[in-house]
Amino acid sequence: MLGRVEAQKQINSSNNRSIDLVKSIFGYIVLTIIALIFIFPFLWMVATSLKLPTEVYTIPPKLLPETITFENFIEGWQYADFTRYTWNTIVVTTLAVLGTVISSSFVAYGFARFKSRYSTLLFTIVLGTMMLPDQVLLIPTYILFSKIGWLDTLKPLIIPSYFGGGAFNIFLLRQFFKTIPKELDEAAYIDGANSFQIYYKILLPQIKPALTTIAVLSIAYHWNDFLNPLIYLNSEENFTLAIGLKFFENSYGSTQIQMLMAVSLIAVIPLIILFIIAQKYFVEGITMSGLKG
Amino acid sequence: MKKILGFLLVVSLFFLMTACSSDSHEVNEQDNEKQSNGEEISGEITVMGWGGGEELQARKDATKIFQKMYPDVKVDEIWLPADSIDEKLDAALAAGDAADVIMLSPDWKALRAKWFEDLTPYFEKNNIDESLFTPGADDGYVLQDGKREGMPTTQSCFLIAYNKEIFDEAGVPYPTNDWTWDDFAEIAKLVSSGSGADRTYAIVSHWILNSFAPYLYGGTPYNEDWTTQTIDSPETIKALKLIEELIKAEAIPDDAASKSIPMDAMFVTGRAAMYPLGLFEAGEIAKKVGDSFEWGVVLPPKDPNGKHTNIKFQTGWAMNKDSKNKEAAWAYIETVSLNKEVNDIYAKVGIPALKESAETTFAEMTIPNTDIKQTEYLNGLEDAVTFPWGGSIQKAADIFFQLMDEIKTHKSTAKDAVEKYAPKMQDALDDIHERSH
């Protein structure tokens, strides 16, 4: 069968080379338009961060600055202890994402592969925890962390990730586990593998794209999370970047927009680079196609 | 219900102890350090405040001065951005671990009064009276029932900034401090020109205008103990009608025109002749204007009683009534509110509460990035009313803003809007009072 496919491909490629070229140029144009739409606000951030205060507002608005200044980056970074905040954010994000990936894949495996009398009910509860607005849970959650002495430490931002890794991630990984045929588990089981080996050695590699996805998404979540750090942290030396960025606003809502943009940019660029790197794992995952077709 | 919750909390804690037992005990080292000198104030206090930029730096500097004066008191500082502060403070109060000294504003309208210590005895003991304070600074800290819930520190109010070039072009003389709202209306029509995208407005639709609105002709939004709405009084209706008229004449941008251009951009780019310039943003606006045009400031117009209409934002300090170290907490409040050195620092970011500093240091300064004297803000403060829409009042406030929204979107006339919303506002006030008793 594979031979036939290859043969067919050969014929196609020799006949349609020029059509392919047109197609790929068209593809580039479509992708470029999509990319520009999505990236536009980012470009605006870059442009604003390079502007003088007098240039931020013009009517009609202009995207490009007339004179480029890097002053906003220097002044902005010194505005608060951003070096410290960055370090804290790296600590929280790294540890929390690690917990999220390990814990949610483990739990999702349980939900996807094993049944008990209450498995449906319990899964409904997992989903249910996302349906109650955080705002009415905020006070009791604070009381809880206060009683166990976790306030003003990074623990409330990290440790809960190790207990299930969040309903969103459990749900997502469960979906991906369920698309993998059960024959794969059964074959491994006959070969003498236990359930943990099946999880670790057989299934996890299959869902690499999904694992990468939750890693990338939860990095963004923890990196940008504002409310949780604000509620649970007190001392400045424990603050994260998201809190720091809010200091550009005074208590009447007047914002130093160019500096805010400059520092936001510094905060966001590592995430984008990380995402580009992470894509290596995105395409690698699938190797079991033979079984599936 | 308390039992069930208590039980649940214990269950949670139990699981946690078994889950990660290493983190469970923290020894408080400070307890062991006992001060030998009984006269001196010592111990540990926590203070919680918020803000951004220079304003926050001034607060931190004030704490440093306190530390110099009271080296034996350890101060744990919690300084936060102003965003989402309500959530954090309410959670801390509910959990019983709020700071000893907490920033507050009289515009909270007693919202958290039950958590705060009455400062009256402290005032009496230290002979602190009105004469110490900058006129207008101390308003609103003493509640209806006579309880003093806070001590003033910094204040801010408004002036009207005007673009001299636009006035010159229109051949209109610059406004002077004795103008009235009728003068304002006339000037507004003269200094606005053009149409569509090229329209130059008389004044930007600053968010504070909503709060100014009821007061223009001596009216008020509600009575003194905020039990009865007064937006349907003839004075208030007259004032709202003026706003409606100025919007219709395109002297004030309507909702559509104001929404998509940031309000400061409109003034900074010369698209509006006037701007209600809060002290808190004066320096920033000056920086953005740069040398694009010449501008000046004037007190807001007068109401028929001869008072310059103005709104003030006030920030003060309150003491947690459950504080374990009230002596040190009071020492902190007193120092960061009344100390001359501290108030001279505050002068850079607001009107200091201490009259002495306000009339010397503050009055001698110019608005940052300009050569315009700040003195006028002191005059503005004296007549200003405390921001009327904060704290407990917010439910009624949202109804009032809804009313203004209908005028600004041309949905109703001022008169119809008042008829529609006055009863709703009364319901909201009733509701607020029912809850507080």
Add this chain to the structure above:
Amino acid sequence: MIKKYSTKEKSEARLFYIYISPWILGFIIFTLYPIVYSMILVFTNADNTGIGTFIGLDNFIKAFTEDALFVKSLLNTIFYVAIQVPLSIILSILIAIALNKKNIKGIQLFRAAVYVPFVTAGVAVTLLWGWIFNSQFGLINYALSLFGIEGPNWLSDEKWAMPAIIIMMLWSIGNSIIITLAGLQDIPKQLYESTEIDGANGIQKIIYITIPLLTPTIFFNLVMGIINGFQIFTQPYVLTEGGPNHATYTIMMHIYNHAFKYGEMGYASTLAWILFSIIMILTLIINQTSKRWVHYDN
């Protein structure tokens, strides 16, 4: 059938509980107490710090008989979900397919572009959106004018403010695009190749192979879209503050106002639990129908 549970089932149940135990522990430790706390507040007139007295079902009666804004906010939210969720799912699939071409050089950069709004979508960009939707100088109306269309006053027109919020939200669907992209990696190439031989064209391949095999991901995006859509808060809060005339006032804004602005945590909790019930019922219905259209095993 005398024995209801075989030993195999018993050991399966045991494994089930072992694997989900981290979540169960986490639920008991971190979530159960806050949930029960808020459930109890439903029957009280608790203030902003959670202190209050028992008032029975008064909060429910108030929500359904007196509170016109609650009904309005609920309808606004339903409108938002009904439009935004299907659109975001369709767009995610289309964009993910466009981004799934592995042979295109620099595809990583194109994918990163989609991720960018997801990481920058803070309050920081509100100013920018004000500009984009500006009726006079705005980018959207400029684009429309190229086609001879006069654009509306997006943010101050009651009819157009919610569509503006929807457009803004569609711009940050990076997460569901990435999830869909991950779902696409799961589809074996051989399937496409075998239909190619049968002469299927691009669109047929999408309809007969991509979509059916993507249903687990679509199901996920649908359920999460509903859960998150009903809780939309930040964007209308910062962009329009719920206006004009409450056109973009969502149920979460109503809950937030009561909880932290009006000091009525008890009533806010009641609204939160009503919201919870609505989302839960919808999710259960979707889950019931999913047996018919979601294909886990191909």
